Amino acid sequence: MGKRSAALVGFTEWAPQRKWDRPMFGLEACAQLAAEALADAGIDKGEVDGLVSGALQESPLFAPLALAEYLRIQTNFSELVDIGGASSAGMIWRAAAAIEIGLCDTVLVLVPSTPAPIESGGDVAKMVMPPYLMGDAWGSPQGQFDIPYGLVAAAPSFAMVATRYMDQYGVKPEQLAKIAVDQRNSALKNPKAVFKDKPITVEDVLASPMVCDPVHLLEMVMPCFGGGAVVLTSAERAAKTRHRPVFLSGYGESISHKTVSYMRDLSVTPAKPAADKAFGMAGMERSAVDLCSFYDCFTITVLATLEDAGFVAKGQGGDFVEEHDLSFAGDFPLNTHGGQLGMGQGGSAGGLSHVIDALSQLQGRSGDRQLPKADAAYVTGVGGLMASNVGLVMEGA
Amino acid sequence: MRVEQPYAEGGRPIPRRTPTSAPHFEAAREGRLRIQRCPRDGFFFYPRSRCPDCLQDDWAWQDVNGRGAVYSFTVDRVGLDPAQRDRLPLVVAIVELEEGPRLTTNIVGCDAEAVCIGMSVEVTFEDLGSETLIQFRPAA
Numbered sequence: 001m002g003k004r005s006a007a008l009v010g011f012t013e014w015a016p017q018r019k020w021d022r023p024m025f026g027l028e029a030c031a032q033l034a035a036e037a038l039a040d041a042g043i044d045k046g047e048v049d050g051l052v053s054g055a056l057q058e059s060p061l062f063a064p065l066a067l068a069e070y071l072r073i074q075t076n077f078s079e080l081v082d083i084g085g086a087s088s089a090g091m092i093w094r095a096a097a098a099i100e101i102g103l104c105d106t107v108l109v110l111v112p113s114t115p116a117p118i119e120s121g122g123d124v125a126k127m128v129m130p131p132y133l134m135g136d137a138w139g140s141p142q143g144q145f146d147i148p149y150g151l152v153a154a155a156p157s158f159a160m161v162a163t164r165y166m167d168q169y170g171v172k173p174e175q176l177a178k179i180a181v182d183q184r185n186s187a188l189k190n191p192k193a194v195f196k197d198k199p200i201t202v203e204d205v206l207a208s209p210m211v212c213d214p215v216h217l218l219e220m221v222m223p224c225f226g227g228g229a230v231v232l233t234s235a236e237r238a239a240k241t242r243h244r245p246v247f248l249s250g251y252g253e254s255i256s257h258k259t260v261s262y263m264r265d266l267s268v269t270p271a272k273p274a275a276d277k278a279f280g281m282a283g284m285e286r287s288a289v290d291l292c293s294f295y296d297c298f299t300i301t302v303l304a305t306l307e308d309a310g311f312v313a314k315g316q317g318g319d320f321v322e323e324h325d326l327s328f329a330g331d332f333p334l335n336t337h338g339g340q341l342g343m344g345q346g347g348s349a350g351g352l353s354h355v356i357d358a359l360s361q362l363q364g365r366s367g368d369r370q371l372p373k374a375d376a377a378y379v380t381g382v383g384g385l386m387a388s389n390v391g392l393v394m395e396g397a
Numbered sequence: 398m399r400v401e402q403p404y405a406e407g408g409r410p411i412p413r414r415t416p417t418s419a420p421h422f423e424a425a426r427e428g429r430l431r432i433q434r435c436p437r438d439g440f441f442f443y444p445r446s447r448c449p450d451c452l453q454d455d456w457a458w459q460d461v462n463g464r465g466a467v468y469s470f471t472v473d474r475v476g477l478d479p480a481q482r483d484r485l486p487l488v489v490a491i492v493e494l495e496e497g498p499r500l501t502t503n504i505v506g507c508d509a510e511a512v513c514i515g516m517s518v519e520v521t522f523e524d525l526g527s528e529t530l531i532q533f534r535p536a537a
Contacts, residue, residue: 131478136402136410143402144412145443148530149489151501152478156489159471167469167514212489213472261491261501266469 002249002282002393006096007238009245010041010231013356015192016224016344020115026056027070029112033229034071041231042242043106050077050098050107052091054348057116067110077104083255084383085295087111088228088351089390093251095232106233113226113347135259146259154297155220157260157385159212162300164266166214171303171318173214177205179299180218180341182326187338189328189368194222194344219299219341226346228356238397246362250282250393260385270389271308271380278378278391279310286310289393290374291361292332293354295382296339305380306334309391328369336361336369351381355392362396405525408480412528418444420458425529430463430520432498442498463520464536465494472509488512492533506534 012033024032030053038045051067059066064078077098081087088111095107131152135142151157165171184200187193200218208217238245254270254277257263279286286309294305303317312320320332328336337343337357340350358377360366366374374396381390403411414422421444424431433456434440435448440461447454470490476482488504490512504512505521517536522529 132402138400138413139415141443143410144414144418146501147402147478148410148412148525149501149503150473150478150481150484150487151489155477156471156473160469160489160491163471163514164469210472210474212474212477215471259501261499266491 002247002284002395003096003100004235004247004249006099006232007235007245007247007397008092008230008232008359008394009238009241009243010037010043011356011359012036012040012229013192013353014227014346014349016194016226016346016350018194018222018224018344020225023117024112024114025058025116026112026114027058027066029114029227030067030110031071033110033112033227034108037108037229037231043231043233045073047106047237048073048108049075050095050104051075051110052079052081052095052107053110054081054087056112075104077107083388083390085297085351086253086381086383086388086390087348089295089355089379089381089392090253092230092232092355092392093248093253093390096248096251099232099234105237106231109230109232111228111349111352113349115225142259146261151259151261154385155212155215158298158300159215160260161266161304161386162214162298165300165304168267169315169318173206174202175318175322176219176299176303177202177216178321179302179326180205182330183296183335183339183342185327185329186336186369187342190338190343193338193342194224195338195342215298215300221297221340221345221350224344224346226344226349228346228349228352230352230355230359243363243365245397246359247395247397248392249395250278250280250284252277252281252391253389255388257387258384259387263386267304269304269308269386271305271391272310274380274389274391275309275378278393282393282395284376284393286378289376289378290333291336291358291371291377292334293336293357293377293379294334295351295354295380296335296341297345297382299341301382301386302334302339304386305382309378309380328371333371336366336371354379354381358394362394404480408483409525409530410478410480411525412530414528417446422528424460425522425531428522429460430531431458431460433457434459440494440496440498442500461494461496465492465518465533467504467512467514467516467518468493468499469514470504470512490533492518500531502531502533504534505532
């Protein structure tokens with residue numbers, strides 16, 4: 001039996017949107033997210049003594065301090081997590097670990113991703129996130145040895161992983177495309193999904209524009225704004241909350257590089273060490289999992305995670321996705337919220353959508369997408385250029 | 398103080414050498430591929446102050462023959478870096494040198510559709526004005 005000391009007890013999630021009507025600074029978004037998540041959990045703000053977040057653009061230094069001040073919370077545990085798309089999942093286990101060792105009792109995990117108001121006289125063009133992922137500072141290896149060659153944004157890196165995978169294991173374009181299709185079928189039942197009204201077929205995916213061979217446009221996430229928050233608390237306190245508590249019974253994290261140029265083997269991702277650690281800690285077999293929610297910036301990320309996290313034998317992922325229905329209605333439910341591919345990537349909150357997908361299912365709150373049995377889930381986060389991986393085993397009380 | 402990323406005429410971002418990487422870029426100006434070699438752990442890339450394996454600093458610069466094979470690649474069809482949109486389709490590749498290390502580069506001098514994993518390539522150089530960029534082309 002895995003850990004039973006900290007539980008996820010409530011959440012809020014803002015529907016990803018391409019355009020955001022009401023600009024908010026990160027601190028302002030955090031305040032609203034905090035209020036909503038605490039209300040959902042039925043926990044009073046006065047009980048919160050831990051805050052975990054990502055970077056806040058208006059507070060490039062000392063973000064955790066600015067956050068405690070803005071929310072007027074005196075913390076016993078504050079943390080800023082900066083491991084790319086795996087950050088949200090990384091925040092969850094750090095919060096649970098802090099509760100487990102007794103540093104704090106109740107933690108708010110806050111992931112704002114809204115556009116800030118534009119300052120009078122400000123240049124809107126400069127507000128657009130550059131494709132260099134801030135890797136062009138002087139002295140950065142990325143600025144000297146990746147960016148000049150066009151290895152920018154995320155697509156070329158994941159495309160090179162896909163190229164290698166297809167060459168090594170014979171994965172077919174149709175198999176990768178089917179991942180996007182199955183997830184879209186789940187998104188059609190998610191009122192918060194950007195693509196809730198647009199079913200697609202494998203043919204549609206393969207007919208969409210080629211962005212970076214072999215990655216088609218419909219195999220990439222739609223960048224959006226968004227936000228999300230989760231409340232974690234001790235098992236004792238969790239037992240007296242309004243929803244079914246969900247224990248974080250095991251977790252793992254693995255990082256070995258930043259850019260794909262220095263990934264030791266492009267067809268072996270850090271999902272393996274993270275998953276082995278997480279399932280070992282949880283004392284659980286992969287077969288006991290009712291649903292998976294895998295970080296999906298690209299279709300190849302899902303395929304590689306299926307294999308490296310130990311659900312499918314190495315090299316069998318392509319055949320597996322072809323033979324199984326990955327939608328909420330299928331025999332291997334994976335990203336029942338539609339994933340970021342179907343829901344839209346709500347900025348850095350995109351990584352929290354997988355945590356919330358699993359939490360919502362285990363709490364029986366997934367509406368039309370609700371699985372008949374949802375007691376255990378495996379969630380992953382992927383950050384950098386297939387560089388960081390976080391795995392979370394979640395179990396309903 | 399942050400200096401804006403410089404660009405060559407035609408749009409390529411120009412790498413900004415550092416005191417540590419300068420000998421690598423200086424050699425490229427002269428048409429040679431020069432990387433570091435640790436006496437215990439062998440060649441490594443990119444240039445570092447210490448060997449990434451043993452963290453010792455008794456490495457030496459060494460010119461290599463510039464031959465290798467394509468480890469993986471992609472073809473950017475849309476210009477993810479708007480600055481490089483005049484160069485499409487842009488073949489972005491990871492090349493494994495005969496000496497072992499891998500580096501990210503572009504494959505030039507052939508049709509993008511002709512590039513494949515395992516293809517033998519050799520180094521070539523592109524003058525960006527103030528710096529020289531390492532490129533690879535199909536081996537002669």
